[in-house]
Structure formats: C-alpha cells, structure tokens
Amino acid sequence: MDSALFDIDPATLRNTLEQHRANGVRIPCSDGIIITEDVTIGAGAVILPGCILSGATAIGTDCVIGPNSVLSDTIVGGGVTLNNVHSEDASVGDGCTIGPWVRLRPGTELGCGLRIGNFVELKNAQIGSNTCIAHLSYLGDCTFGEHVNVGCGLAVANYDGQKKHRTTVGDDVFLGCHNVLVSPVNVGAGAYTAAGSVITDDVPAGGFTIARSRQINKEPRKKS
Secondary structure, three states, X not given: OOHHHHHOOHHHHHHHHHHHHHOOOEXXXXXXXXXXXXXXXXXXXXEOOOOEEEOOOEEOOOOEEOXXXXXXXXXXXXXXXXXXXXXXXXXXXXXXXXXXXXEEOOOOEEOOOOEXXXXXXXXXXXXXXXXXXXXXXXXXXEEEOOOOEEOOOOEEEOEOOOOEOOEEEOOOOEEOOOOEEEOOOEEOOOOEEOOOOEEOXXXXXXXXXXXXXXXXXXXXXXXX
C-alpha cells in the first residue's frame, strides 16, 4: 500500500468526499473511507465503509464499491459491484460482480459481465466477457475467452521454478472442479475438462478431456 496514504490531510480528505457527494456519488458513511484527489467516480456510484481508492483509479456510474475494497490505479466500468476486492493496476468491464475476498493483481483485464466469487486471485490475466470464476481459484499469466465456466479450485500452474509461462483458454469452455492447467497449454473453444484433471497437453476445440488416475476399489481391510 502507498505509504503516502498514511499522511493524507484530514481536511483535504473531507473536502474530497464532499466534492464527490456534490457530483452525485453516494457515500452513506465516511468511516474508514480514503479517496485521493486524482480518483474519479461516476454519478450514482455508492462507496461503502472501509474503502481506499487511490492513484489513477476511475470508477464508472452506478457502481457499488465496498465494503473494504482497496483499489489502486484501477479502471472500473459502469454498473460494477466490488465487495472486499483488492486491485492494483487492473481494469474491470461493465456489469461485473466481484467478491468477496478477491485479489486483482497488475496486468489483469476483465471483460463485461464477469462473475468472480470468493477467494479468487488473478495476475496478468485477460478474461473474456460473461465468464464465471465462482470460487477458490488462481489464474496467472493467462488468457481466457468468453462464456468460460471455471470450476471450483482451478489453478493455472504458470511457474516452473525458473520461468513464467502462459496458458490460453478459448470461448465456451467448461473447466471442471480441481483442474490444474500446467502452462504453457491451450484449451480450444467449446472444450470440456473433467473434474480432478491435470492438463499438461493441449485440448482440441470441442474436445472432452479426462486426465486423472483411475479409481481402484480394494476389499475392506481386515481388522487386526
């Protein structure tokens, strides 16, 4: 976090909040809110307690930001809802619903209408419109298309211990729960991957891929 925020002048902060209110921004309670002077916010937006907005952050009209969202140098489109989101050097398209407990790291670019749920982290990720990343996922150094379903617990394994690699996922892909995409790998449009799969080779467009060990059921162990 920018250390300059620790020394912000209280009078300047009050004036900034009142100026946003005069411009049609709803700030129902000022407690815990810090907005630096360079931030722009569209009319009809709501800023809830605990938010820290700084740098070249720009928020569109009719958004709901917070509670407890921290945005630095982040571009947010119109009609977006952010709940407990920490974002730095990222962009969010119109109509996205994100949070709670989501981190957007530098280089992340989100299309319109995304739904991103709890405990998700994205880094240098370009995600197409209307994709759903519901919960418990890490997407780093990747490009995902539109209308992708990201199953619970998916991880993009982008680092091999020496270099970062990139993964690409096409439009209309269904990625099952607890998948690992081992970069670099490409998943073609319309493909389907089964739950529990570790994807190490490219998946063709429209393909159905299962990459997991076969289940073996043993006889019950005898009691000693």
